[in-house]
Structures are given as C-alpha cells and as structure tokens.
Amino acid sequence: MSIRHGLLALLERGPRYGSQLRSEFESRTGSTWPLNVGQVYTTLSRLERDGLVVQDDEDDQGHALYAITDEGRTELRNWFETPVDRSSPPRDELAIKLAMAVGAPGVDIRAVIQSQRHHTVKAMQDYTRLKAQALADVPANRDEVAWLLVLEQLIFQAEAEARWLDHCESRLVRLSEAAATEPEPQPRAPGRGPGRALARTPARVG
Template sequence: MSIKHGLLALLDQGPRYGYQLRTEFEERTGATWPLNVGQVYTTLGRLERDGLVLPDGEDEEGHVYYRVTDRGRAELRSWFETPVPRTNPPRDELAIKLAMAVTVPGVDVHAVVQGQRRHSIQALQDYTRLKARALAGMTDPAAGGAELAWLLVLDQLIFQTEAEVRWLDHCETRLAQHRPQAVPAPQPAPTVRGRNKQRQGER
C-alpha cells in the first residue's frame, strides 16, 4: 500500500493537516487499511524532506497544513501513469502457511484448507453486504466520489476473495492427487557420551 502517494493524491486537492488526511484516506478506502496519525505525520515528514510537500501555515488550533509542490504533483502523475509492478509480489501469509503445512509432519493440511475456506467465504459474504450498502449510498447526491472510491475497493476485495476460494478448491484437488511420502522425524543430535560409545563400538 502506498501511503505516500495516497496522501499526495489528497493534498493535490488542497492543503490539509494530518488528521484530515487520515480521515479522508480512510473514508475513501472504507478503513480497509487504517492509518494512525503518527504514521501520517511520519510520511508527511518524508514527503517534505523529498521536496514533495511543504508546510502551508497553521489554523487557530495549531494544526499544521501541508500543500503539494510541483515536484509532488509530478510524482503523483507518474504514480497514476505507471502500472503496479508484479515482479516482487507481496508476501502472502496463506500461501506461505500452506507451503509450510505440506512439509511439516503431523499437520492436517486438509483441515487448514477447509478452515481457511470457511473464513474466506464468510469474508466474501461480509464484503457483498457492504457492497449492497455502498450501492444504495450511490443514490445519495451528497455521497460524491468517496462512495465510488469505497465501492471500487470493495470490488477488489470481492474479486480477490473469490480468487482465493477458487485457489483453495484447487489446493484440495492438488492434495487429493498427491500422496506425499512419509517425512522421517528429525533425529536428535548424539550427545558427547553417545559419540564416545559409538567410537568404542567401532574399535
């Protein structure tokens, strides 16, 4: 997730202070990826260091506003125009878990797959309900672009979860076709006393 570019996109619409940025970021993404204010200000500090934003005064309550610079706008346009790379896919905990499960003795891999499948289907149902609410909200003229932004995020979550369920079904098929060889239990390293006995036996 690019918090940096998300904040630049918000600042491109006008100066804002940290808490406003956090609130608007979460409104547009449905708080799918919640931010804390400290995270926002840390990112703003880096953006200022790199010349992408500048402080733009304070309000009566002491909130420091930030505005995007021309360099920041160029960075934002480049981000929008450049495809998200897939050369280094993010770590997927579920894929790692199953990869480990099939190699560790005593793990019921089928139970792991079934448990995850139930969880993913429940998540899919939850996302679908949220999408129905978001679609209903689209009829409100006051909703603006924030409701559409949230709907796009929900669509992505739904497609991703549907793909995960299909992949889990595929994993079950793959497991049924494959009979893993028994993995011998690891042998404990011999103690000093055990090694001495072994040497005496060799003599």
C-alpha cells in the same frame, strides 16, 4: 500500500493537516487500511524532506497545513501512470503456510485448507453485504465511489482465494490417490547386484 502517494493525491485537492488527511484517507478506502496520526505525520515529514510537500501556514484552529509542491505533482502523475509492479509480489502468508504444511509431520493440510476456506467465504459474504448496502445508497460523491471500488477489489480477491484453495485441495487429493496406487519397491536379493552378475559373465575370447 503506498501511504505516501495516497497523501499526495489528497493534498492535490488543497492544503490539509495531519488528522484531516487520515480521516479523508480512511473515508476514501472505507477504513480498510486504517492509519494512525503518527504514520501520517511521519510520512509527511519524509515527503517534506524529499521536497514533495511544504508546510503551508496554519488554519484558524492552529493546525499546521501541508501543501503539495510541483515536484510532488510530478511524483503523483508518475505514480498514476506507472503500472503496479507484479514482478516481485509481496509475501503472502497463506501461500507460505500451505507450502510449509505440505509434508509437515502432524499437520492435516486439508483441515488447514478447509478452515481457511470457511474464513475466506465468510469474509467474501461480509464484503458482498457491505457492497449491497453501499449500492442501496446511490453513490453521490467521489469518496463513496472510491469505497465501492475498494469493496469490489476485496470481493474479487476473496473469490480468487476461495478458487485457489479448492484447486489446492484437489491437487492434494490427486497426489494422495497416486501415492496409494504406486507399487511398493521390491527389495533386491542379496548377491544379485549388476556388479556381481557382470563378474560371473565369462569373458569372450576373440
């Protein structure tokens, strides 16, 4: 998650102070990825170091305000215009868990899948309920529309995960059935190896 660029996007609307940026970030994303003030100020310090923001005086309550620079606007435009890189996907804990569970002694991988599917479907239902509540109040501002977009992404992601889990279980069932029907290898009789048979074959005389 790019907190860095998210803060730049908020600062493009005008100078903000740290806790104000945190509140607006969480409002825009529905607190899906909550921030703490420490994260915000650490990120602002790095942005200031890189010349993307500057401290811009104080407000009436004495809060230090930050403003985006021209370099920051260029950085933000590049972020909006550049596709998110999928060539190096982030580690997915669920995919790693199932990969490690395959063949692990004492692990019922189908039980692992079923437990995760139950959790995923419940999360999808919760997100769908939140979406229905959001739609009941017709979105009136950009923050509400932004939150609706985040909710829909979470719903689609949960749906895809549930389908993938179904696929994983089907594949495991097919593998199990194939293993059950595979004939047992027959032990080779002593002294019947190819080397011995060749040794007993008389040489032809031309």
